[in-house]
Structure formats: C-alpha cells, structure tokens
Amino acid sequence: MGNVTLKNIAEILGISITTVSKALKDYPDVNKETRDSVRLLAEKLDYKPNPLAINLRNKESKTLGVIIPRVDHNFYSTVVNGIITEAEDRGYLVIILFSGDSSSLEEDQVKLLLEKRVDGVLMSMATETEEIGHIKELIKKKIPLVLFDKTTEEISCSKVRIDDKKASFKAVEYLIETGCKNIVHFRGPLPPQAYTDRFLGYKEALEKHNITYDPSNVYVCDELTFNEGYEFTKKALEEHPETDAIFAMTDLVALGSLAYCQANGIRVPDQISIMGFSNWFMSQNSTPKLSTVHQPIKELGKEAISILIEEIQQRKNEFPVKHFTAQLPTEVIARGTTR
Amino acid sequence: MGNVTLKNIAEILGISITTVSKALKDYPDVNKETRDSVRLLAEKLDYKPNPLAINLRNKESKTLGVIIPRVDHNFYSTVVNGIITEAEDRGYLVIILFSGDSSSLEEDQVKLLLEKRVDGVLMSMATETEEIGHIKELIKKKIPLVLFDKTTEEISCSKVRIDDKKASFKAVEYLIETGCKNIVHFRGPLPPQAYTDRFLGYKEALEKHNITYDPSNVYVCDELTFNEGYEFTKKALEEHPETDAIFAMTDLVALGSLAYCQANGIRVPDQISIMGFSNWFMSQNSTPKLSTVHQPIKELGKEAISILIEEIQQRKNEFPVKHFTAQLPTEVIARGTTR
Numbered sequence: 001m002g003n004v005t006l007k008n009i010a011e012i013l014g015i016s017i018t019t020v021s022k023a024l025k026d027y028p029d030v031n032k033e034t035r036d037s038v039r040l041l042a043e044k045l046d047y048k049p050n051p052l053a054i055n056l057r058n059k060e061s062k063t064l065g066v067i068i069p070r071v072d073h074n075f076y077s078t079v080v081n082g083i084i085t086e087a088e089d090r091g092y093l094v095i096i097l098f099s100g101d102s103s104s105l106e107e108d109q110v111k112l113l114l115e116k117r118v119d120g121v122l123m124s125m126a127t128e129t130e131e132i133g134h135i136k137e138l139i140k141k142k143i144p145l146v147l148f149d150k151t152t153e154e155i156s157c158s159k160v161r162i163d164d165k166k167a168s169f170k171a172v173e174y175l176i177e178t179g180c181k182n183i184v185h186f187r188g189p190l191p192p193q194a195y196t197d198r199f200l201g202y203k204e205a206l207e208k209h210n211i212t213y214d215p216s217n218v219y220v221c222d223e224l225t226f227n228e229g230y231e232f233t234k235k236a237l238e239e240h241p242e243t244d245a246i247f248a249m250t251d252l253v254a255l256g257s258l259a260y261c262q263a264n265g266i267r268v269p270d271q272i273s274i275m276g277f278s279n280w281f282m283s284q285n286s287t288p289k290l291s292t293v294h295q296p297i298k299e300l301g302k303e304a305i306s307i308l309i310e311e312i313q314q315r316k317n318e319f320p321v322k323h324f325t326a327q328l329p330t331e332v333i334a335r336g337t338t339r
Numbered sequence: 340m341g342n343v344t345l346k347n348i349a350e351i352l353g354i355s356i357t358t359v360s361k362a363l364k365d366y367p368d369v370n371k372e373t374r375d376s377v378r379l380l381a382e383k384l385d386y387k388p389n390p391l392a393i394n395l396r397n398k399e400s401k402t403l404g405v406i407i408p409r410v411d412h413n414f415y416s417t418v419v420n421g422i423i424t425e426a427e428d429r430g431y432l433v434i435i436l437f438s439g440d441s442s443s444l445e446e447d448q449v450k451l452l453l454e455k456r457v458d459g460v461l462m463s464m465a466t467e468t469e470e471i472g473h474i475k476e477l478i479k480k481k482i483p484l485v486l487f488d489k490t491t492e493e494i495s496c497s498k499v500r501i502d503d504k505k506a507s508f509k510a511v512e513y514l515i516e517t518g519c520k521n522i523v524h525f526r527g528p529l530p531p532q533a534y535t536d537r538f539l540g541y542k543e544a545l546e547k548h549n550i551t552y553d554p555s556n557v558y559v560c561d562e563l564t565f566n567e568g569y570e571f572t573k574k575a576l577e578e579h580p581e582t583d584a585i586f587a588m589t590d591l592v593a594l595g596s597l598a599y600c601q602a603n604g605i606r607v608p609d610q611i612s613i614m615g616f617s618n619w620f621m622s623q624n625s626t627p628k629l630s631t632v633h634q635p636i637k638e639l640g641k642e643a644i645s646i647l648i649e650e651i652q653q654r655k656n657e658f659p660v661k662h663f664t665a666q667l668p669t670e671v672i673a674r675g676t677t678r
Contacts (some may be wrong), residue, residue, distance in 0.1 A: 078411050080410050080435075084436070093451070093455065097435060114387075115387065172574075259625075285591075285595070285598075287602055
C-alpha cells in the first residue's frame with residue numbers, strides 16, 4: 001500500500017481521525033487502551049506523519065532555495081558541491097534553480113521560491129541582471145538572503161565572495177618579483193564586477209612597482225575559452241614582442257596561451273611566464289604545470305550556507321540580524337609556468 | 340510584514356477564518372459584500388495561498404528527488420544540467436542529494452526523500468552499493484523511480500543509460516578499420532557495470548575482426564586520472580613496443596596518453612592512434628584534437644526526467660505503469676589523434 005494516513009488508521013479501528021491524532025500525540029483525554037492500539041497499528045503499518053503537515057505547523061520547510069546561472073561550469077559545480085554538502089550536514093534540503101544568466105528567468109525563479117516558502121535563499125546573480133526589484137522583494141518579505149560570487153552593492157544583505165582584486169594583485173606582484181616587466185592581461189567581459197576587480201588588481205600591482213600601465217596590454221576575452229587564450233597570445237606577441245608574462249583571467253585561457261607558446265617554440269617560463277586563475281584541476285595536467293591563483297570555491301559554498309542558516313536562526317529567535325560581507329582569502333600557487 | 344495569512348485577513352475584518360477561506364474560493368454561502376471586502380483586502384495585502392497547504396490537499400508536491408554520487412565531476416554536472424532544465428520546463432522543482440558514493444549515505448538520502456514525500460525519485464547508484472533494500476523500499480511504497488547511469492538488474496524500474504558496450508565496440512572498430520592492429524585498452528575499475536561493458540565492447544570488436552585478445556594489453560586505472568593515462572602509456576609502450584593504438588576509458592586518461600607521447604617524441608597518430616571516451620569539452624582543446632566517443636550526457640538527464648514525470652502521471656491517473664530501459668545512442672568523433 002502507499003503512504004498510510006491517519007484516516008486509514010481511524011477506519012481500521014473504527015474511531016475518529018481526531019482520536020487517532022490525539023493518541024499519537026499522547027493527549028491525556030484518550031484512554032490508555034485506545035492509545036496503545038493506535039500506536040501498535042501505526043507501527044505495524046509503518047505510518048509516518050505527513051511532513052508537509054508538520055512543516056505547515058512549524059512554519060519551517062527546512063528547505064533552502066539556491067539560484068545560480070548554470071551548473072555545467074567548473075566554478076558552479078564546485079560551489080554547488082560545497083552548498084549541498086554543508087546543507088546536508090545541517091539538516092536542510094536544497095532546491096536548485098538556474099537563471100541561465102537571464103534576468104527575467106531569475107525573476108521567475110525568485111517568485112517560485114517565494115511560493116514554495118523556502119526558509120532562505122542563496123543567489124549568484126545573473127550576469128545581465130540590472131533591475132533588482134525581484135531581489136528587493138525577498139528583503140521586503142523578510143526572507144533571509146545571502147548573495148555570493150556575483151553580488152551587488154545595491155542590495156543590503158550578507159555577501160560571500162573571493163577578494164578578486166587582492167588575489168589578482170598578489171598574482172601580478174609575484175610575476176614582477178620574479179623578474180617580469182612587460183605583463184599582458186587577458187581579462188573577462190564587464191559585468192560582472194569580479195572580472196573588473198581582477199583587472200584593477202593587475203593595474204594596482206603595476207602601479208605599486210612603478211611599471212607604467214598601458215591599456216593596449218589588456219585584451220578582453222568574451223567567452224573565456226581555450227581558443228581565446230591561444231589567439232590572444234598570438235596577437236599580443238605580435239603587437240608587443242617585448243612581452244615577458246601573461247596573466248590570464250582563468251586557467252582555461254592560460255592553458256590556451258601555453259598551447260600557443262608550445263606550438264610555436266616559445267619557451268615557458270624562460271621567455272614567457274604564464275599565470276592562470278582559479279586552480280582548476282586541469283591546471284595540474286599540463287606540462288609544465290600551470291602557475292595559478294587558488295580560489296577556495298567549495299569553501300565559498302559552505303560559508304554562504306553557514307551564514308544563511310545563522311540568519312534563519314536569528315530571525316526565528318527574533319534576534320537582531322546583522323549583515324556582513326565575507327571575503328575569502330586566495331593564494332598564489334607557483335608551479336612550472338612561472339620563473 | 341511577513342507572509343499574510345487567512346488569520347490576518349479574518350482579524351482585520353472581524354470575521355471567521357472559515358468565512359475568509361470560503362470567500363476566496365467563491366463559495367455561494369458567503370454574501371457578495373463580505374466576499375468583495377475579503378478579496379479587496381487580500382489583494383491589498385498581497386495575500387498568497389500557502390502552497391504547502393495546497394500541496395497537502397493535492398497530495399502532489401511537484402518536487403522530484405535526485406540522488407547522485409557527486410557533482411564535482413563533468414559527467415554529473417552535465418547530467419544535473421539536463422535534469423534541472425527539463426524539470427523546470429515541466430513545472431517541477433528538484434531536490435538534489437549526494438550519496439558521496441557511499442551505500443549507507445545513499446540509504447539515508449532515500450529515507451529523507453520518503454519523508455519529504457517527493458513525487459518521484461531519480462537515482463544514479465553509489466559505486467559501492469550492493470545491498471538494495473532501501474531502493475526496494477521505494478518500489479514498495481509505489482514511489483515512481485528511475486535509475487540512470489549506474490543501474491542494477493536487480494531492481495524492476497525504468498532505466499536510462501548509454502549503450503556503453505556498443506559505443507566502445509564502435510570506437511575500437513574505428514581504430515581497426517583505420518589500420519590499427521595492436522590496441523591497448525586503459526579500462527576503469529569494476530564495479531560499476533558501465534566500465535566492464537566498455538571493456539567487453541573492446542574485446543568483442545577485436546574478436547569480430549580476428550585479432551587475438553591478449554589480457555596483458557588491458558591496464559586498469561583506479562582513479563581515471565590524467566597521470567594514470569601518462570604512466571600507463573609509458574608502461575604499455577615498454578611492455579608492448581608493437582602497440583599502434585590506445586583506447587582509453589575517458590578523455591582525461593586519453594589526454595594523459597597524448598601528453599606522454601608528445602613529451603617523448605612519439606608521433607600521434609602516425610605511430611600511435613589515441614581514442615578517448617565521452618567528448619568532454621577539453622578534448623577539443625589539445626593539439627591535435629582528441630578523437631573520442633560522444634555521449635549524450637545532457638540528453639540522458641532530460642530523458643530520465645521525462646520518463647519519471649510520465650510515470651508519475653500514469654500512477655496519478657491510475658493507468659498501468661510500464662517500465663522500460665532507454666539506451667541512448669553514441670557516436671565516434673574522429674579528430675586529430677586517429678588516422
């Protein structure tokens with residue numbers, strides 16, 4: 001048989017549903033004999049209280065909503081790994097929705113989560129999102145919200161992200177300290193802010209070390225692919241033959257640079273140093289291995305869930321809720337493509 | 340204010356909750372005046388019916404449970420992409436849980452989904468799962484279940500998978516037809532069945548073309564890494580200098596083989612042909628590009644959701660439920676590492 005209900009038990013015993021319900025909850029106005037027979041039958045039939053009904057009473061669904069642009073990308077699949085792992089440990093289920101990087105789909109997904117009465121929402125904004133009315137709606141309804149990765153200053157809530165500017169600053173400083181002076185940067189598109197922050201870190205490191213910033217040394221990758229890394233390296237070395245280092249937005253772009261150098265007899269790192277970003281597992285599978293910046297991506301997901309659950313607890317206990325921004329630290333990993 | 344309830348509306352208007360509820364549902368025993376004032380206030384306060392309560396009445400949660408071993412792996416993140424995309428299109432939410440490839444955690448996750456009363460379950464079994472009592476429990480409770488990727492003959496339910504044996508057969512046949520005779524195979528561990536099926540396809544192709552099968556030509560990768568591909572290629576070429584082709588379990592292992600050949604001046608494909616498996620996006624980012632077998636991974640996720648929703652509908656309408664196994668077709672993609 002399917003799921004056993006209170007009604008099933010009541011019918012079998014020939015008593016009312018209310019009596020069954022009271023018996024299971026140990027109410028004193030049900031006599032011991034009835035109570036025992038209800039409990040025995042409930043056990044035999046493997047009766048389980050309907051959790052939807054329980055949730056309705058508790059007003060907690062123990063379910064969190066997560067909206068991300070996509071998952072077929074190493075960054076998001078790693079974040080999701082951290083999110084689900086941490087939520088599972090804390091007794092929460094996770095409903096994952098995609099915005100497909102579309103602002104209007106993101107709006108629909110927020111509405112859906114509101115209807116489903118999730119206890120809290122975790123969100124990495126779609127790249128194109130500029131209208132933020134739907135996110136403000138969450139705040140207005142007092143649904144705990146934490147933004148991660150792609151965030152905005154315009155929303156007052158807790159945020160978790162990588163300190164991209166500092167990470168990038170340290171990477172470029174490492175290149176300078178190991179003797180590079182003519183450093184080209186392959187940046188990502190704008191928005192999101194993170195890509196601009198990495199560019200700003202690059203610029204700041206040059207300035208700190210008295211190297212003149214030359215805008216023509218910066219190339220914009222639209223899709224951050226291996227091929228863009230390959231082609232821009234060709235272009236950069238033609239336009240700037242004095243180049244002695246390449247700092248790429250992501251490891252995949254950096255691997256494209258490395259492939260171009262290898263195919264054209266350019267020695268890495270003797271002639272050109274190459275630095276990636278993110279410490280993707282493939283960065284260890286090249287020869288030489290790729291130097292890069294380690295981002296604690298899984299930890300980012302865990303931290304975001306932690307902060308969200310804390311906020312849910314605070315609201316439940318009517319404690320004042322404090323928002324804060326966590327910036328997770330990064331680390332330069334020097335391998336074989338830098339001096 | 341938070342979420343508006345029927346009680347809020349009742350208190351403001353000084354009428355009973357039942358009357359508010361009836362008014363919103365257009366019951367004839369509520370007079371027009373009361374009905375209008377309830378509706379006006381509900382609209383003003385942006386009242387939304389509690390979906391948990393609605394679900395309780397409909398006995399449908401419009402939520403599907405998915406249990407997968409992990410998501411930080413290209414195969415699963417691509418499958419999950421297909422699953423969520425298709426479920427969203429069909430109006431279902433998806434709760435994703437990890438088994439971490441542990442049989443006992445898998446058991447806990449099944450229990451959790453049972454408690455949450457999901458409408459159906461989609462599952463790729465943990466590699467180590469041999470006791471299947473928890474999966475049979477789902478069948479007993481008449482919860483629609485579809486197994487995908489890692490499945491077992493011992494459970495009677497619908498299944499969706501790649502035809503691994505045939506895929507592998509076609510890949511090895513391609514190598515033979517392009518002139519290779521001494522083909523080494525880097526296989527994966529057993530279980531799961533899929534890895535054994537790929538090995539069987541390799542063996543069958545040799546036999547069909549009258550090439551004697553030599554067990555010492557088969558190397559077992561424990562973790563299917565780039566390094567295993569690199570090291571086993573070294574070993575295989577030492578032990579079998581006559582080798583003219585390598586067929587690897589996954590693209591990552593094949594990329595390791597390619598890297599070994601390139602580092603040691605072995606010409607690919609002139610001296611050695613290399614064939615991968617899965618058509619991972621990185622297989623297009625090597626020089627030469629990797630020949631491989633395309634697996635329709637995203638389609639696998641979509642197909643699994645389709646079958647699951649169909650079964651949910653059949654049960655709901657009390658139609659007889661038919662189980663079937665869908666084997667999705669694959670394709671050999673010949674690129675630069677084969678002749």
